Amino acid sequence: MEDIKVGMADLAATIAPQNLVTIGLGSCVGICLYDKATKVGGLAHIMLPDSTQGRTMQNKAKYADTAIEVLLEEMTKLGAQKRRITAKIAGGAQMFNFSGNNNSMKIGERNVIAVKEELKRQGISLLAEDTGENFGRTIKFDTSDGSLGIKTGNRGEKTI
Amino acid sequence: MNFENINDLHKDVLREIGNIGAGNAATSLSAILNKKVNMDVPEISVLPFNKVVDIMGGADNYVAGCFLEISGEAPMSLLFVIPKESINLFITVLLGLPPMEDNQELDEMSISALKEITNILAGSYLTALNGFTQIVFDTSVPAFAYDMAGAILGNALYLLGNVSDSALVIKSLFKEEDKEVDSHLFLLPEPGTLEAIFEKLGVSV
Numbered sequence: 577m578e579d580i581k582v583g584m585a586d587l588a589a590t591i592a593p594q595n596l597v598t599i600g601l602g603s604c605v606g607i608c609l610y611d612k613a614t615k616v617g618g619l620a621h622i623m624l625p626d627s628t629q630g631r632t633m634q635n636k637a638k639y640a641d642t643a644i645e646v647l648l649e650e651m652t653k654l655g656a657q658k659r660r661i662t663a664k665i666a667g668g669a670q671m672f673n674f675s676g677n678n679n680s681m682k683i684g685e686r687n688v689i690a691v692k693e694e695l696k697r698q699g700i701s702l703l704a705e706d707t708g709e710n711f712g713r714t715i716k717f718d719t720s721d722g723s724l725g726i727k728t729g730n731r732g733e734k735t736i
Numbered sequence: 737m738n739f740e741n742i743n744d745l746h747k748d749v750l751r752e753i754g755n756i757g758a759g760n761a762a763t764s765l766s767a768i769l770n771k772k773v774n775m776d777v778p779e780i781s782v783l784p785f786n787k788v789v790d791i792m793g794g795a796d797n798y799v800a801g802c803f804l805e806i807s808g809e810a811p812m813s814l815l816f817v818i819p820k821e822s823i824n825l826f827i828t829v830l831l832g833l834p835p836m837e838d839n840q841e842l843d844e845m846s847i848s849a850l851k852e853i854t855n856i857l858a859g860s861y862l863t864a865l866n867g868f869t870q871i872v873f874d875t876s877v878p879a880f881a882y883d884m885a886g887a888i889l890g891n892a893l894y895l896l897g898n899v900s901d902s903a904l905v906i907k908s909l910f911k912e913e914d915k916e917v918d919s920h921l922f923l924l925p926e927p928g929t930l931e932a933i934f935e936k937l938g939v940s941v
């Protein structure tokens with residue numbers, strides 16, 4: 577079965593054996609939610625930490641806080657139960673290294689913090705993460721067992 | 737103003753500014769590199785974020801990206817991108833430097849050359865824009881990354897992400913004699929910036 581590709585500021589939920597992929601996470605964060613019992617998985621590719629800072633709210637998948645909420649709804653529709661859902665996250669890198677201390681460029685770090693806060697608020701436990709640093713990541717979320725494969729350009733591959 | 741509301745007149749104005757900017761850039765590059773460099777008439781388009789990455793060859797395509805922020809009355813950011821296939825052509829033909837081996841990291845010399853080119857491009861466009869509008873622009877030092885297009889773009893788009901789901905793209909093509917080097921210049925205006933520019937030009941928004 578073909579993988580679902582989740583683009584930037586997008587999200588999708590599905591059920592095994594279909595897997596979820598997102599390509600080229602930089603400062604964006606890939607949030608992978610999983611219900612082991614029903615093998616329902618969800619992936620959100622968020623760009624920004626906080627929807628209340630935004631002036632466009634049409635796309636809820638863009639922000640850490642709103643994306644998790646929508647993703648939980650989508651997964652529930654497929655039979656997942658919130659109390660069983662766990663999370664793994666990847667991304668949140670700082671791609672550009674400015675010589676000055678440019679706070680606005682630390683968006684990756686801010687994204688990761690916002691995702692963790694929202695997961696905590698929703699009572700979802702974070703099982704594993706591969707975040708930060710300064711390189712891009714492509715991730716594949718395997719809905720058969722909830723494992724998350726991470727590929728990079730020249731920083732190797734891993735599964736969390 | 738939303739980029740979705742940009743009409744043909746606005747595009748003509750941006751293209752004309754782009755033309756003069758590209759002309760300035762080609763002149764500066766020719767002088768610095770001591771060879772004849774031409775640039776095509778830029779293409780102006782407004783694209784949703786997901787489509788922007790497609791014209792860079794897809795989210796997993798490796799690209800060299802230089803990013804700088806422009807502050808002042810009309811804040812925006814600028815991203816100059818060269819797809820992997822064109823990097824060697826760019827380095828060897830335009831800069832006269834040795835080619836990058838496959839998958840190797842770019843060396844310091846090429847990186848600082850690319851940053852300098854980005855400075856020149858930014859300067860050329862902003863000089864053109866200043867000539868039309870008298871708006872003064874302050875630019876940051878460019879930052880460099882060589883990685884997946886999606887990763888680079890996601891980072892560069894975050895300011896715009898809060899206010900828009902699409903970006904204004906000025907696509908530029910360098911030419912040296914018969915060799916074409918594909919590159920993309922993204923001007924990413926912040927909210928209010930286009931209004932400020934069009935207002936100075938007497939173009940209604």
